[in-house]
Amino acid sequence: MILEMKVPSPGESITEVEIATWLVKDGDYVEKDQAIAEVDSDKATLELPAEASGIITLKAEEGDAVAVGAVVCLIDTSLPNPSKGGASEPSTPTLAAETEQTAEKVVEVKKEEVKATPVVTQTPSSAASGHPSPAARKILDEKNIPASNIKGTGKDGRITKDDAVNATPSMGTPTGGNRASERTKLSMLRRKVAERLVAAKNETAMLTTFNEVNMTPINKIRNEYKDAFKAKHGGVSLGFMSFFTKAVTRALQLYPDVNSMMDGDYKVAYDFCDISIAVSGPKGLMVPVVRNAENLTFRGIEAEIKRLAIRARDGQITVDDMTGGTFTITNGGVFGSMLSTPIINPPQSGILGMHNIIERPIAVNGKVEIHPMMYVALSYDHRIIDGRESVGFLVAIKEALENPLELLMNGDARKALEL
Secondary structure (H helix, E strand, O other), X not given: OEEEEEOOOOOOOOOEEEEEEEOOOOOOEEOOOOEEEEEEOOOOEEEEXXXXXXXXXXXXOOOXXXXXXXXXXXXXXXXXXXHHOOOOOOOOOOOOOOOOOOOOOOOOOOOOOOOOOOOOOOOOOOOOOOOEOHHHHHHXXXXXXXXXXXXXXXXXXXXXXXXXXXXXXXXXXXXXXOOOOOOOOOOHHHHHHHHHHHHHHHHOOEEEEEEEEEOHHHHHHHHHHHHHHHHHOOOOOOOOHHHHHHHHHHHHHHOHHHHEEEEOOEEEEOOOOOEEEOEEEOOEEEOOEEOOHHHOOHHHHHHHHHHHHHHHHOOOOOOHHHOOOOEEEEEHHXXXXXXXXXXXXXXXXXXXXXXXXXXXXXEEOOEEEEEEEEEEEEEEEOOOOOHHHHHHHHHHHHHHHHOHHHHOOOOOHHHHOOO
């Protein structure tokens, strides 16, 4: 029996996918549910599992755009697995031997002797040829251009002042080093990301406001409780993301315009906080969503971020995992970024950028002290968020991070961390 495998729908509004990589070769034996290909949609990279066991025949090439519902391969389920002692796949008939040629074709080529008289161009030789005038030499020295690179137009080939003035520096000569280049097609996911980023720049009134956060209070809490937290919660670590997510959900409730979106002439406001967390995966940037983050505990946020990050790393992230966020947090600090202006993740209206933590001198109660500091950035859509709301929102995040015990833990760190 020949089974036709068709492209399943990865999600609503997706009409085609792209074959990113075939994980099997034409003619291989595949087991049911074995991953046979990776396919890119404009939202995620997904694995395509075999629907049955048998010999596979590929019907699409890597890089092909294939409509949802189209046949991408055939599986012959009537053939057993050759590696388990079954009959092997029938091979394509070929000729047993080729007939030897008994007659030789002799092609006679008449050679015509062509007597050509070489043309010798006599170049006038002169002591002045290729030599610059004093004025020209000064100009060439200023431009750092060798006289040997200039063809003189003066008498007997002499380099004139005008030749030197019009001369341009050479771009250099390759020295034998590697100068190869490679042209590869972007994945459908990467092309969609690029399209959305350009749209965000062109279709929103995006501005960015900045502030800085003293991370000393959070560092103290983490240093005191991180070992007990990890032991109590099955290996889940107490990182910075739970503090930032808690601070963001608090600020979103104080400034609900930041938790809203533009829809034509309307504003859509949300009474829940679905926080998109930007994570780096093997296929590029992924933005899975932590649902109803305002109701999660520190342990709940850290566990969910860990789960989503593992799915992104293993290529198991789905469209549903990345759909419907109301606000985004991105952490360029893990790569060493000191300061940046993050781009809004449309159709959202705001995104918070975290950066690396650097010890810097700051003034505290009139004295200079060294503290671990982080710059934070809020990019927002000015069409729906005014300056007062944007600045107030970022200040609220700063206040919560610099006083987490009172504003994020209700004064009891052990209870908030479920220890």
